[in-house]
Amino acid sequence: MRSPAPAPARWRAPAAALTAAIATAALLSPGPAQAEEPDPAVVFTPSALSLLQGETATAGVRLATSPDDDVTVTLAADGADGDIAIDGTTELTFTPDDWYTPQPVTVASADDSGDPATASFTAAAEGHAPDTVEVTELDAETTAASEAEFLQLYEKIKDPASGYFRDFGGLLVPYHSVETLMVEAPDHGHATTSEAFSYYLWLEASYGRITGEWQPFNDAWASMEQFIIPGTADQPTNASYDPQSPATYIAEHPSPADYPSPLDSTAQAGQDPLADELSGTYGTDEVYGMHWLLDVDNTYGYGFCGDGTDDAPAYINTFQRGSQESVWETVPHPSCETFDHGGTNGFLDLFTDDENYSEQWRYTNAPDADARAVQVAFWAQQWAEEQGNGAAIADNVANAAKMGDYLRYAMYDKYFKEIGDCVGASACAPGSGKNSSHYLMSWYYSWGGALESAQYPWAWRIGGTAVHQGYQNVLAAYALSEVDGLQPDSPTGAEDWGTSLDRQLEFLQWLQSADGGIAGGATNNWGGSYAQPPAGAAQFYGMYYDQQPVWHDPPSNRWFGFQVWNLERVAQYYQVTGDERAGAILDEWVPWAMANTTVGTGGDFQVPADMEWSGQPDDWTGEPTGNAGLSVEVTSHGQDVGVAAALAKTLLYYAAGSGDTEARAMGEDLLAALSANADGIGIATPETRADYARFDDPYDASSGQGLYVPEGWSGTMANGDPVNADSTFLSIRSFYEDDPEWSKVQSYLDNPQGAAPEFTYHRFWAQVEIATAFAAQDELFG
Template sequence: MKYLIILLVACLGLQLSTAENTYTARFLTQYNKIHDPAHGYFSKEGIPYHSVETLIVEAPDHGHQTTSEAYSYWIWLEALYGRVNNDFSKFNAAWENMERWIIPSHGDQSTNNFYNPGAPATFSPELDDPSQYPSPMQFGVPVGSDPLYQELVSAYGNADMYAMNWLLDVDNVYGFGNTPGGGCELGPNTNQPSFINTYQRGPMESVWRTIPQSTCDLFKFGGMHGFLDLFVGDNSYAQQWKYSNAPDADARAVQAAYWAYMWATETQQVSSIQGTLEKAAKLGDYLRYSLFDKYFKKIGNCVGIWNCPGGQGKDSAHYLMSWYFAWGGSIYNNWAWRIGDGAAHFGYQNPLTAYALSHIDALKPKSPSAASDWAISLDRQLEFYGWLQSNQGAFGGGATNTWNGRYDTPPAELTQNTFHGMFYDWEPVYHDPPSNRWYGMQSWSTDRLAQYYYATGDEKAKSVLDKWVKWIIGEIKFENGDFTHPEWIEWSGNPPNVNAKVTKYSSDVGTGSATARTLTYYAAKSGDQNAKNVAKQLLDTIWNKYQTDKGVSAPEVMDTYSQFNNEVYVPQGWMGSYPNGDVIQHGVTFIGLRSWYKKDPEWPKVEAHLNGGPAPTFTYHRFWQQADVAIAQGTYGLLFNE
């Protein structure tokens, strides 16, 4: 009888341990902070804000916008909550909210049925600087055919895209009123979220040089042709809708669904999330647009807009996760367009998602060729990590099928060692700041690689992780109850001889947590005790050092905020306005396009800096960082039960 009692207690301990150990307890503490209505992480619609604080300029230009990135982290957070608390209803609800607010409805993209997959889009070259825009459309340049469209229409019974627009003005600060599900613009007085976009003018268009615009351009705001003639030169302009997708975010949502499936399987609750798993598989089906060249041109040594032929079938697929894809169409005329992207950054790769969509039956998409496409992508991504790995262990930028975004001739040294005919680019897509300078690309992408390794034991993944883990452990320092790890990385050389040098360190709680999670997954599969110890020390240090009333966050000196007074290029003679009356004209500044910022309660701190004072310090609560902290703590708790 005594042994039966001991056995029963042991079994109960196994059932309760994930909710009782230190790290899952921390997960729940942070989870509850994020969900406390008083802390301001969510809008009245239940949408996760980019940050609690409104005055923040980085990729979004306002804290109460949201991104597909924030949504994907929220879905992941709720998946882990399902495992820790045996309740996956919140995971389902997060997906439903995402589908309602940041995936365009049929009414938001109503003319997709006029899309011609034999002529996906008209070529328009990417130019080096915003001052060179608008970019002329060049009719007649050969483009390839879209091999996905008809398959998707057959699978889902309609021509709509199922993908997130990357950016949403949750509080309608700009006033476009382009409410999801509303069909088009309602105007500045709506109190509902609004689809918007910002970047569209080449690699030097930092956030400080953008001209935000509605995704539904009725020529009601902006200038004579709305915002279109700031970006594209055409013989005539038609009122149109258009959306842009960040593939890494959609892939992260699918990745979260994979873990929800695995965790629900452990707790015999798969039936409760079946509908959401089907939606995740559908998202992965359309996510394949990220695997193709921008104009569906043939992959490999693609030089010269007239010389580089359009692809047929899948020969326009590079099978890597590219920076974006986009789609749009006329509101009143019978045409629509779609583009992929020929540039792939290592930081966007997600081998776990590729594995889930190709190997897990519950997540295989409906389209007949989707699982095989993702199987090829999985192999290609793993090969990509190896090709880009530096001598030190960190991963170089990426590769492109379209040099300079216009199929230019690359430097001769880059043609000596290509990736399936694609050219190495140490800073793919954007250059201000360089896209692979920020260490977060390392921790984000390598975390996904480590999750894939944990799930499969693939030795190809382990071999590159071994080298990366050795590098990062050597770059992490613990001192006086704090930690530092890389923030900026400088690059030199080309594959296979790339070199990485850390030039700046920080105590960023988000990338620190992602690093800890990478080491956690790696250690759990490989048995590397040193990696486990460093992960634990990172998690403990972040938790103990950086508690705030709203979450876990480190103060930041915002030395970029002098750029509020920077000029935003507008062509001479162009004149337009925003819904609030802010004038768009030559010589306008960043703050001149966003006068509403002067009413922000934190504006005096920035104004003092603009008047010659020191750079202001902010303690931000970005949704992705706060979720990353929670997920990293909870993951360690699940895997090591300490």
């Protein structure tokens, strides 16, 4: 039996987006390079567009297969009496070198007061099957302003020229950001995360509500299944998994310098109560959940299953070495470990100390993203059924319920130990039944196993170490426990989620400070090694309060974004159900958030950025106490557009549920300020990145900062960059020196006393957060 590498973590730079990062990773799902070769055809992406009268919209055209010679594609209109027309050339040329790159086709609506029109445009080429895009005009006078804002931003996001997606055979994969020089949780802008896929679903669900077109939502789910949910070939030895012995224990440690960490078979894991139920329900031993990180462009060069080919996207992983490991201290590695890169044992012996190393696959799930996918499926179901279109997305609503069934692994102690007063890896009792479940959303769950070629196949599964307030999702718990079509098929899935709904609400009540903000979280596994927690640590169902669960560089609950990601879900749940518990939490949180937010003129706004916490909550006894000994101070403000949009949505949903006119006014003022910061491809504000001084930091034993590689360890990245004790973040990512914006960073490294470099980033999640905030305003008040 083998287990994953120890503690996953996730790092977030000030005023930067935060995405899911966790423990271990896995094989690449078969992408276009592995798929059966399609017939020659012309491809429109997307297959449908909506645009306001007098506006334009853009689709992409490409070929499905590589041609032998140049191919001319001709564009022709099929209707609309000229109200909608192609704006620009009607001929496109593709070569054997660029056939796969979408070329933009812009359609324009006439600026008239006539009835909205529809049109279709066909792209055809000799020897190729044609394709068609359907275009629908929307009345500019009767379309609400916020709906129009959504559609305009939607078109920018979906415009191939904007650069938010890469097209793989007609399926789109969102990048983390348009810009490539980007270091936060993903260490490159053209990586992507399960978080981004969940936001992609949200974008298309909102589009379906406004336009009645649901194929883009189904396409987004299909892309998610193809590229970031492991397929059958990607988890080949799950049948060897033993639920009575889920994984071998490996202690986590605070610093990367404490690794590799030895396997310890004397600390017994508990029983996994889900595996047999899930395999019996779905007829498979596979896990239906997203892995958290993809190298979309195969920038690192690991390729499919670490084979070093050009196949993309490729599963990779980064964080694996304790709570102090920031993104600047990670060694990116292929999730499918075949020992073809790194050192003698690939990269495994940087993380685990073992007598024998085996070729293996590893995946890690970010529960926040999977829960958001369920949350979005709930809204999609509501909106589609209101239109009479429920059948159009019923299959993927069922898939969301299935995903939620497997998401219960996030409710469990990492090694299925009993919940409560769990101290000592060997002393803490192994769980049986469901007494190892805390019914909250932990930071991850993971699974993996030997490659199919292994002589002795094996597989493992684990829950998570810590529970962060920012990962809870009461709306998803409500949907999975009470909503027809979203209740899981397993015998106990809906019941477990009903328990989780109550437990999550209690958790937020327990963590709410006297000021209103929600504090960090809790763990059943202190320090990742079942260590003795600090004396007097507050408890929640026997779990210990942790001010900074999961990672410490910087403290994990410092970023205000985690407040709005969570409370937005609480506000949506409150607006849907009227649950007084959710209302009471928001009644305290909303005034605190508003008191720390300002909206000026000309697009100026300031939302909380960083926070500092003091004290701890009272022990939980079943009712909120007010937590007089727990407080929070907002220490800095900023113009993070994604955070501002999430705050606006939170305020709007709260206002819709409570009738609070001041919350609605501030929510709408924030949207107006965001709209004033529009540019050619989205909505963005400049940000200063002083943390980029860490690009070339050598390891410093006194501070623990810098990339740590043990003395004597040596290996190579796929591109040949050496990995050894002298390596830095930059030296094992030499591709950054060819980035078009690298000169800004190099100048700062050459003169660290000078001004820090400034960037304007277009993060995918933030753009979708803004777009769906406009859509929410339209839905609730438009």
